[in-house]
Structures are given as C-alpha cells and as structure tokens.
Amino acid sequence: MCINPVANSFSSIFGKLRYVEWLFLAVHMVMGISSGNNNLALSLAFYGIFVALSWILPLDRPLILRQAYVLLAIILMVCANFMGVNLDLVLYLYLAKSFFLIGSKRTYLTAAIAGIVWIVIDCISEIQELEGTVDFKPPFGFVSYNLSTIFIHSLGIYLAVSVFVISFSSVVSAEYKSRKKAEALAEQVEILAADLERTRIARDIHDSLGHTLTNLDIQLAVAQKLRDRDPQKAFQALDTAKILSSQCIEDVSHAVKTMRDSNFDLDRALSNLIEQIRSDRALHIHWEIDLPQLPIATSHQIYCVVKEGLINIQKHAHASSVYFESKFTSQEIILQLEDDGIGFDLTASNFGSGLKGMTERVQGLGGKLNIGSSPNQGTQILVVIPR
Template sequence: MRFNQTASLSIRRAIRYVEWLILIVYLLLFLVNRDGVSYSNLPIPTYVTLAQVIILTTLSFIFPINRPIWQRRFYILLEVLTVIMPVAVGVDFEIALYLILAKSCILLNRKDVIFITIFSGILYMLLIAQSIPMIVDFNRTNHNQLLAEYLQDLNNTDVIIRRAVINNLGGYITASIFVILFCFVVVAEQKSRQKAEALTQQIETLAASLERSRIAREIHDSLGHSLTTLDIQLELAQRLYDKNPNKAIDSLNIAKDLSSECLTKVRNSVQSIRQTNFNLNQALATLVEQVVQNQSFVIHLNSELPQLPIQTSHQLYCIVQEAVTNIQKHGFAKVVNIKGYQDNQGIILEIIDDGQGFEVNAHHTGFGLRGMQERIQILGGELQIKSSLGEGTQIQVWIPS
C-alpha cells in the first residue's frame, strides 16, 4: 500500500531516525564486544561489518515511497542482500532484517512482501548453515584461549555484568525502536485515512456546488433568452386573442418557433455533453449557421483549434454561445469576429463585435458574464473583457495547453 504525500514524509522521517538509532547501537555493540578472542574480531568479519554499516547508512537517506515500483523493489532487495549476505562470514544483523521487512510493507504490494519474506528467510537460513562450520572450526582451533578467557571472566564478576548489561540493553533498545516504528506507521496511516475521509467529504460538497452552478449555467445559456421571448409572445397572444386574432396567431406562430428553438438548444447541449469525439471547430461553425439565420449581423468565424479534451471543448463552446447570446440581446452589432487558435502559450479564443458596448466595471446582475468566468476558472485559464459604451466589445479567453 502507498500513503499520501503528507503521511509519506512523516513515515520517511520516522523510519530514517529508527534506522540511524539501530545502526548506532549495532556499531557500539560491535566495538564494545571486541575485547578478547572472538571470531567476529577476525579481519574479514570486521571489514564486512563496517561495509555493511556504511551501505545501510547510505541507503537510509533514500526512501523511494513515490518512485516507480521497480525502483522500490530494487531498493528493498539491495537492503535485504546487504543485511543477509554478511551472514555467510558470521556477521549477523537480524534486527535490521525485520526493519527492512517492515519497510517493504510500506513500499511494496502484498505479493512482493510475501516473496521478499520467504526469499529472505530461505537465504538467511542457508547462509547461517554455511557459516556455522567456519565458526566451529575457529572455536575448535582457539579453544584453549577461549577457555582461559572464560575462566578469567568467571573470576571477574564486573566484566560479566558489564557485558550482560550492555548486550541486553542494546537488544532492548533495538527491539523497542522497532516496536515504536511500527506504532508510528499505524498512527500515520490512521491520520492519513482520517484526512482522506475529510477531504472526500469536502470534494463531495464542492462537486455538488459545482454541479448546481453548471446546471444554472446550462439553463441560462441554452434556454434563458428563448424562454423569456417565448413568454412575452404568449402573453401578447393572450392580450390580442379577443381584439386582434390575426396578430395573436402571428404571436403564437413565433412562440411555436421559439419552442422549437428551445428544444433544439436542449438537444444540442445534451449532444455536446455526451459526445466523446466532440469537434469544437465544427460545433462553432454549426452555431454560427444557426445564429445568422435569424439575426441581422454578420459573423466571421476563423477557428483553427486543435483537438481538445471534451471538457475543455464543451466549456469553450458554451463561452462562445454565451457571448453570441449577449450580442443578440444587448450588443446591436453589425459584424462579429470569432477567432480560435493555439500558440506557444496555450489556446486563444477571441470574440470581437462592433456593437454598443457596456461598462465593464459596472455591476451586472445576470448569469452571463458570471457563467463565463466560472467556466474559465474550471479550465484554469484567464478571461479578459475590453468594452466601453459605443466602442464595441472584445473578449479574449486564454486556456493553458
């Protein structure tokens, strides 16, 4: 299993400190027990022990919790071999092997941990079996000196007590450190899980809020203007029903066309959302064709946008749709230029009209500009609007590529 970034940092520090403490205790015990005749005092076991401490200390600075799986496997295997291979010459650092197995539970999956445990156990037992004859042969060769030292120690109780206290204290320290490490990992995992649950709740709340905003934008962008005009025409038809039936029929015909337009917009919106191969350039061309049929202004479209993710394409399409709707309702423009392209900085979308313009800094109560800004925030882009009364409007959208 793998933890999140915050938990991994705390676990990394805890394991590193534990490794350092265990290595220090191991080195001190090695130095303290070097008096007298002992197999571990021979040159090869001595050099192997020092090399082992150096390698493990170096590896303790590396904890590849966020690295690819093959690097984590190689790291654990290297540590296992560093601890186990010296057993062949009588250098046994068993507590470090348990620590490495604990680290493998953090860095690797269950199958890898089981494999490492079985592999380490088999190799450890084989190397111990190989080292026993050498140690026995050394003890047999030096049995006189070993016996003399043993008899001398029996007459010196202080030496026996000192060795017993130091060795048992060292074993206690290393074992307790290992237990503390395990507790640190469990506590860190619990805290990580609690934070993840809290974050999940926040994400669910935010997702619901964004979904409500999205639905409000879709209703406003696709249906708001058409339904308003439809309501006006139906109200007019009601008033003219008794006084001027012919005009009332005209209003009903217009209302019928508006209702058909609303249905078309709903179908287009649903289709644009569900499409997996949504082509923004084609969608914009279709939008322009639909708009110019019933409007008095001209739209020049120059869109050379690359294939974009469906979410990005849909949001940009809705931004253009909203801009054109605002021009229809408020702009009184004659010419509209829509340009879309990609440069080194990202995706650029420009909508420029020669209409009556508006005061950008004035308070706007509608959903139009607010919806455009929300869509840009979703895409992580920027929106620039330049306009003044009588000077038309320039809208530029930038989306990072």
Template sequence: MTRPIQINNHPFRFLLYLEWILLAISVITSVLPHPSPRFASRFPELAILNLTIFGLMGLRLPTSNNLVKIIYTACGISLIFITGLFGGRADRLFPFLYIILVIRSCLIFQLPGRLSVTFVSFTLFLTTLLYRIPRYPLPPQAQEKFRFFTLSLALVFGLSLVFVLILMNTVLSERESREKLAIANEKLRQYALRIENQATLEERNRIAREIHDSLGHSLTALNLQLETALKLYQANPDKAQSFLARAKELGSKALQDVRQSVSTMRSNPLQDKSLAQAIDILAEDFQRSNNILLNRQINLEYSLSTEVNTAIYRIIQESLTNISKHARATEVNLEIIINRGSLYITIQDNGRGFDLEQNTTGFGLQSMRDRALSLGGKFTINSAFGCGCQITVDIPLGRLIS
C-alpha cells in the first residue's frame, strides 16, 4: 500500500510552504476590519474555520484508496466554495485556493483525475463569480466594464489553472523518470554484483580445475613412482633408483606448476608448442611413468585458438590421469580427428571399467565435462565392468577455428 504524502515525505515541500503563506494571508484578511460594509466579512469565524481545516488537510494527502481520494477532494472543494461565498474580503484569495486544490490533485490523482479536479475548480470559480454579480441595475457603460472584467478574470484564472496543471505534470513526470532511472540503476548495480559474484565463482572453479589438472596430475605420477620405488627398493635397488630419479623430476615439475599457478593463476601447458607436440610429450611421459602403451592418431587440419588447445589438452590429460589411477589398463587408444564440421576426441582403454551410475560425479570427470560444454560441445562416457572405458568429446568446428 502507498504511504500517504505527509510533511516528512512530501515530494515538493516548497509547495506546502506556499500553501501556508496563502492561507495565512487569507486568514489575516478575514480578521482585519474594513470600513466599508460591502467588503466586511459576513461570517469571519466560518471563513477562518474553513481555511484552517483546508490547511490542515494539506498535511496528509491520501494516495492509496480512490474513494478516500474523492471524498478528500470533495471536502476541499466544499470548504473553498463556502469560503468564496461567505468570506467577505477573504474571497479575494479564493482563486488561489483552487490553485492549491489543483496542485494537491496532481499529487494524489493520475491524469484523468487531475483534469476532472481542474474542470470542477474552474466551474465553481465561475459559479462564485456569477453569484457576486450585483443584483441592482447598472449603467450601460458600467455593465460593459463589469462584463469585460468578469470575462478577463475568468480567462486569466482558466489559463492559470492550465499552466499549473501543465507545470505539475511536467515536474511529476520528471520526478517519476528520475525514480525509474534510480530503480533501473539499482537493478543494474545488483545485476552487476551478481555477475561479479558469478564471475568470481567461475574463476574459483577454473583455478580449482587448473590445480587439479596440472598439479594433481604431477603429484599422482609422483606418488606412483614412489610406490614402485618402495616395492623395488629391497629386490632391485638400481631400478628403484631410476624410479626415484623420475619421482624427483615429477616433484620439480609439480613445484614449477605451483609457482606458475601462484604467479599467473593459470598454467599454460602448451608453452608455445602446438597441440600435437604437447600431446606427444604428454603421451611419452604417460607411457614412461605407467608402462601403458598409448596409441595416438592426431589429424588436425585447422589452426585452433590457444584457449581451445588448452581445453583439449586438459581433457586428454585428465583422462590419462584417471586411467593411470583407476583403470589398470595395458593399452590406450587416443584419436583426434575433424569430420563433418566437428572435432572428435576419443580416448579408449582396455582397463577394468566401472559402473556409470555410481562413478560419474568425480571432480575429474566433471572438469572434463565442463571444459567440453564451455566450447559448445558434448561429453560422452561409456563404460562397464570388465569392458574398459571410452570417452568421446564432440565439439562444433565453428567454435574452434582461430
């Protein structure tokens, strides 16, 4: 429900002060005596009471219920009309009271209501003006002057009401535009804040993926090397020594990845190498660390952007990491081809497989799925116990060409 317009929330407080000044002048005019009985107040107490009530009504303007608005306006019109008929010298200011009434109507009504109040005010002004016409006959010249004066006064008052109405509509429209602009700015600020929070969340997820894919891969391989060295330490110290040396290399690489993540929050695995070259290095490292045969077929006819190459490299790296950790495979087939406007990546192993309904929510698989979806592609995984695992990524070619 809309709050009533009061002193503390009045949109144009200077108008309220103007009302008080005009009403005070009207009250003083009614109280002061006049030597001519023609201009003396017939009922000064009634005029003062009406003006006081009319002034107090301006301290609280209804804005919610239409019936209350109509009753409020009708009461104001009645008070002004009575003051104009019986106010004596105070009735000289009653046109200004109608102007105050029109200003109040602009604050509480929409345009149809404002026009109605303006029309009623002008009609009542003419009625009061005709009521004050002398009842005794006047000379022709005096009648002509009186008619001219009456017509001029009515025209000036009508133009004054129209001017006040247009002015108030303009001011209120400008104020409404400012309020809408402020609301739009606030919504925009909240939207920007949500976008910032979303971007921060996505950046955190990206950093988590980068750490998981780079550092996690190196530490996993390092752990395998150390486990193998511990098993061979008593039986074959020389071979265990070679695994320890490889573990040291992996530890150095992991430390380098950490330094790069801290400095740039993103480790670029390609480092000015092509995607095929980076995959060859990854494949050789995978075979040497895990003693698993990796057959690869890479057929790239187009130049891809660095972001796309990095995403493809990370998908392959995460797949090989999962195979080395869980699959117990002896052979892996990697295929990257472009066919029918799409780039296809297929990674298949001959390991033990797993149940898709229970093991597809890990961070590694989710990371690969997110990377594929970020490129507008599809991520598919097929596996079963004893049948190995096959990962397929289908990415539209239009999103990849640099």
C-alpha cells in the first residue's frame, strides 16, 4: 500500500482547520443565543450539518467527489445566509479547504462564484433590514445610494478576507509540499549514499584484496599439486603463499588506517607502494611524486587508482620499465603512468574490473581518465582530477 506523504500533510492541516471550524461554529452559536435569535432551531440544524461535514474529508477521493463536497458546503452556507443564519467565517474556512481539495484554479473560480452569490444575498438582506426600519417612502435615489454603498462594503470585505485566506493557504500548501519533497529527496540521497558505499567497498575489496587473494589461491594450488612430486617447489609455493597472506593482512590494516588517519601522507604512501612493487617484481620504476595535502577521502581514492594501475602492469603488461609522475597546479591534480609492455588494442579490448574500478574512482572525484595503448607499444594512462 502506497501512502502519499503530501496527503498526510494535508490531513494534519485539515485536522487543525477542523478545530478552528468548531470554534467559529461555537462562537456563532453563542452569539445567536445571546442575541435572542428567533431561528435558533434552524441555526442549530445548520451548525450540526457543518460539524458533520468537518468530519467528512474526501482528501483521497476522486476529484469529482471533492468538488461535490466543496459545492455542497457552499450551497448550504448560501442557504443558511439566505435564511438568516450568518456563517461568514465558515465560508472563508471552506475556501481554504477547497485550495487543498480541488487546487488553486478551481478555488479561484469557486471563490468568484460564491462571492457573487454571497454579496447579492448580503445586499438583499441589508436592504430588507433597512426598508423594515424606514416607516415612510424614501426620496428618489435613497435606495440606490444605500444599495451601492452596501455592495461596495460587502465586496471590499469579501475580497480582502478571501484573498488573504487563499494567499495564506497557498503559502501553507507550498511549504508542506516543499517539506515533503525535501524529505523524499533526503531518503533518496540516503539510499544513493548506501549504494555508493557498497560500490566503494566492492572496489576496495577488488583493488586491495582481490589480486592478493587470487595469487594466494594460485600458490596454494601449486603447493597442493607438487607436494608429492616436487616437495621443494611445493615448499617454495607455501613460502610465497605465506608472504601473500601477510600482504592481505597488511592491505586490510592499510585500508583501515587510511580511513581513520586524518594525517595520511599521500606522497609517502605512494612512494612506499612503488618501493614494495619494485622489490617484488623485476621492474625498473622511475617516479616523480609531488602532491599537495588533500582531503583523506580524495587521497585514498588517488592511492587506489595508482595501485590498481601498477598492479595491472604487473599482471598483464609484461613490461620492463615503468614511469610514474604526479604533480599539481592550482586547479587540478595530474597523474601519468606509462609502461613499455605489450599494450593492447583499445578498440577490441574488453576492459576488466580493474580499469573499470579506476574509471569509477576518477569519475567519483569529478576527474577524467584517458588511456592510450596499442599492441607492442606499451600503455599510457593520464588522470586529471580537479582540486
């Protein structure tokens, strides 16, 4: 079942309007009793009808039922006023209700039609009351003069109050709708943030642990196959597996430290990473690192991008030398990574999750990643990230 938050908001508004409506009806009732109203029974009947209507709120009903609800209330008020039961204040309350029930355009039309009928009846009632107090024939123009005065007076009051009520209802409606839209957007942002966090964790697992665990699995499989035929090579594979398991622990510790350490030194971390890769592999690596102090999240993403690029070179490039340079300007961070390996065909290559992860990280920082490569011509990667 889908619940409309805006409808719930309007329900709370109508709940408050209901109490105001009861207050106005009570005030009318007290005034009628205290003034010796001859139509007390009729007044009580109309009051009862409007108390019942206040409980009936077709907020979630089709438009035609909501229009019928407003029209019925207006007709009842016009009839009450024609019969001498004054319900001016309740009329304005129903104009406020109609704004939420049938929309602004229909409310303007309803207010115009109701206003015309209401003012005509008010003028007729005033003239009848005036004629009842005059015991002689008035001079020429007297009735015309008083009719125009009464009309202008009634029209001015109706316009002033109805415009205020409709304007106030418009502001309240817009505020409630904006609040609910903001709440809905906040929920969407929270869901999106959770999705992004899951994506980030997946990338981190792939970049930090995925490669090491794959190599660990390979070494253990080698040791398992060679344990009977060649124990010496099996023990070498186990030694390598032990190194790789230690590397897994180090990767996890490094990831946790990176996320917690507010003084993470990106230059030093990249230098340590390159030293580690150079010692593990027969690669000649030349590097120049010069990066500013960056937010911890940005530094972590850049570190993972460089690490993924170097690991891809280790696994796939068959390169003998690697060049890495990082620098910055006042507007951007620039990373360049090149190797002299076998390269690949950009038009035919199906990028693996490593390059996809690099691209996602760079895009998450608002940057761009360009890859240049061709068979037997090495690979060049350029990353530009705005500061």
